[in-house]
Amino acid sequence: MTIWELDFYSRPLLDEAGKKLWEILICETPTRIQQDPAALFRYSEFCGNTDVNSITLKKAIEKAIATSGQSPTKIRFFRRQMNNMITKGCEDAGIPAAPSRRTYSLMQWITEREQEVYPQEPNYDTTAAQSSSVQYPALNAVALPDAVRGDKGDKWAIVSLEAAAFDDFDDWEIAFGEPFPLKNLDPNTKIPGLLIFSPRAVPLAGWMSGLEMGFLHLQKNPRASLVLETGVSDSWIVADLPNSQTVQEAESFETAKKAAQGIHFLAIQQNPNDEKFAGLWMLQE
Numbered sequence: 001m002t003i004w005e006l007d008f009y010s011r012p013l014l015d016e017a018g019k020k021l022w023e024i025l026i027c028e029t030p031t032r033i034q035q036d037p038a039a040l041f042r043y044s045e046f047c048g049n050t051d052v053n054s055i056t057l058k059k060a061i062e063k064a065i066a067t068s069g070q071s072p073t074k075i076r077f078f079r080r081q082m083n084n085m086i087t088k089g090c091e092d093a094g095i096p097a098a099p100s101r102r103t104y105s106l107m108q109w110i111t112e113r114e115q116e117v118y119p120q121e122p123n124y125d126t127t128a129a130q131s132s133s134v135q136y137p138a139l140n141a142v143a144l145p146d147a148v149r150g151d152k153g154d155k156w157a158i159v160s161l162e163a164a165a166f167d168d169f170d171d172w173e174i175a176f177g178e179p180f181p182l183k184n185l186d187p188n189t190k191i192p193g194l195l196i197f198s199p200r201a202v203p204l205a206g207w208m209s210g211l212e213m214g215f216l217h218l219q220k221n222p223r224a225s226l227v228l229e230t231g232v233s234d235s236w237i238v239a240d241l242p243n244s245q246t247v248q249e250a251e252s253f254e255t256a257k258k259a260a261q262g263i264h265f266l267a268i269q270q271n272p273n274d275e276k277f278a279g280l281w282m283l284q285e
Contacts, residue, residue, distance in 0.1 A: 001031065002028065003072055004027065005029055005076045006077045006086065006106070007106055009023065010022050011023045012128040013118060013123050021048065021049075022047050023046050024044065024047065024057060025113075027041065028068075028105070029076065030179075033166055033167065033168075033169040033170050033179045033282075036181070037181055041064075042109065043063070053085065054088040058089045058092040061075070061093040078100060083099060098212055099231050101214035102178075102212050114129070140235070141225065141227045141237045142236060142237065143236070145207070149200065154196050156238075157195045158194055158195075158253050159193050160193065161193065163185040163189045166182055166282075174277045174279065175202060176209035177279050178281050189260050190256055191265060192252075192253045194267070195272075197270065197272060198270065198278075201270040201279075204268055208266075215285035217254070218253065223241075224240075225237045226241065226253075238266075266283060267279065
């Protein structure tokens with residue numbers, strides 16, 4: 001399965017008429033722990049503001065497909081304000097579009113270009129580069145559907161594994177999930193994770209596999225809980241924190257997550273003695 005990540009947005013660069021330049025970025029999503037990020041496909045193309053439309057995007061996607069020699073099963077994008085144009089451009093090219101915050105490779109590439117590429121251009125616009133990014137309003141998290149929860153409630157535990165422990169991830173027995181390479185982490189770095197134990201582990205993992213998994217984080221209001229962010233705006237309560245001890249565990253989870261460059265994981269098993277996973281996703285905030 002090949003997945004791409006896409007961005008179509010203005011950059012801090014100006015054309016000859018002093019108008020903003022726009023850029024289409026397309027990159028491949030890594031799907032294995034032992035995948036070399038340098039070997040993943042990347043495509044970029046600038047365009048003027050008069051060419052910002054779904055037709056231009058469709059043509060760029062078709063060029064990327066021709067260049068790479070492969071067609072993705074879906075294309076992820078994170079910019080909610082570009083939803084209609086990106087969705088139409090992808091679908092006109094015959095590829096399903098998926099609004100998602102699981103665009104880790106793309107975000108890293110954009111950061112690299114903002115720091116190393118755009119400032120070197122003669123038409124670099126310092127004012128535009130310093131402008132604030134779009135902030136989306138926080139939405140209230142909702143409970144997981146009853147159909148995928150155990151009758152007596154699911155149990156959970158916060159755990160951690162050294163980064164080196166994921167070296168053979170590609171060989172683990174996992175029904176649903178998605179990894180990504182941990183190339184920039186010290187092998188001894190502790191990767192925190194949330195383990196959910198559920199009698200309905202497989203239905204829960206199967207349901208989650210249909211979501212665009214973003215990241216886990218601690219939410220203290222309106223009630224303390226661990227929340228899973230999916231898509232570009234959905235939030236799900238995956239673990240209630242009923243007392244100060246569980247809140248402290250979640251705070252330690254957040255601390256460990258920051259020390260691991262935001263990398264963490266969500267795993268689902270039927271019980272603590274299980275040697276296989278119904279689901280396991282590597283995540284990054």
